Amino acid sequence: MDAAWAGVDHYLESMCIGHDEVLEAVLHACDEAGLPRIAVSPLQGRLLSTLVTMGRARRVLEVGTLGGYSTICMARAVMDGGGGAENGGKVVTLELSELHARVARENFARAGVQGVIDLLVGPGTESMDKLIESGAEPFDFVFIDADKPSTPAYFERARKLTKQDSVIVVDNVVRDGHVVNATSDDASILGIRKFFEMAKGDPAISMTAVQTVGSKGYDGFAIAVVR
Ligand code: SAH
Numbered sequence: 001m002d003a004a005w006a007g008v009d010h011y012l013e014s015m016c017i018g019h020d021e022v023l024e025a026v027l028h029a030c031d032e033a034g035l036p037r038i039a040v041s042p043l044q045g046r047l048l049s050t051l052v053t054m055g056r057a058r059r060v061l062e063v064g065t066l067g068g069y070s071t072i073c074m075a076r077a078v079m080d081g082g083g084g085a086e087n088g089g090k091v092v093t094l095e096l097s098e099l100h101a102r103v104a105r106e107n108f109a110r111a112g113v114q115g116v117i118d119l120l121v122g123p124g125t126e127s128m129d130k131l132i133e134s135g136a137e138p139f140d141f142v143f144i145d146a147d148k149p150s151t152p153a154y155f156e157r158a159r160k161l162t163k164q165d166s167v168i169v170v171d172n173v174v175r176d177g178h179v180v181n182a183t184s185d186d187a188s189i190l191g192i193r194k195f196f197e198m199a200k201g202d203p204a205i206s207m208t209a210v211q212t213v214g215s216k217g218y219d220g221f222a223i224a225v226v227r
């Protein structure tokens, strides 16, 4: 099936997006720097920007920057929605790797979105704890996409950094279907399953999940709203 998925992804991308020279240059720079090819796909990036636009999100938090592909998708939506830096528009993105952060910074400048982005380098949990301790203004939209074993730790902190009507999106919650393996000892699967248990037990969370196929294979997103 993977060939059909990729072919349909290609068709849908050509119809929904077409060529985006900036994002293509961003991916090229990521390849040149030897970063892993694990950014969201173009259509998935457009899903993120669509959700940011629909929610009129001004303050976005991302855990896991890589080369900044998804960050740029969300930053453009914030800016196109009138959320320039002067209007409180902000995308805070958290990355562990100095190398990834360096590539991302260059890509933000390439895309002209650097004015709305704060890139914090360090372990995501520590950066989130600092945001919580400093009384950061709540975020309207959070995208969790870093190391999968830590997804529950990120979700727990994301809850403290959000408010009513905020949206929390979590990437890679299906993992070729392995998420249903209740006896898996894979730390990523354990992390995703623990995240689902936490969200299920949280009365303030209304959540759905979408299985996705396409150029990135078979995976999925969880999409949660804080009630
Ligand atoms: N959101 C990006 C892809 C992120 S890939 C996009 O779609 O374009 C996952 C990223 O999480 C990698 O860059 C990796 O270095 C980072 N990461 C891994 N462990 C981390 C940690 N403990 N804290 C913060 N980031 C981490």
Ligand code: DHB
Binding pocket: 038, 039, 040, 145, 146, 171, 172
């Ligand atoms: C991996 C990480 C991701 O965030 C993703 O979307 C796909 C793959 C990985 O670590 O393999």
Ligand code: MG
Binding pocket: 038, 039, 040, 145, 171, 172
């Ligand atoms: Mg991902």
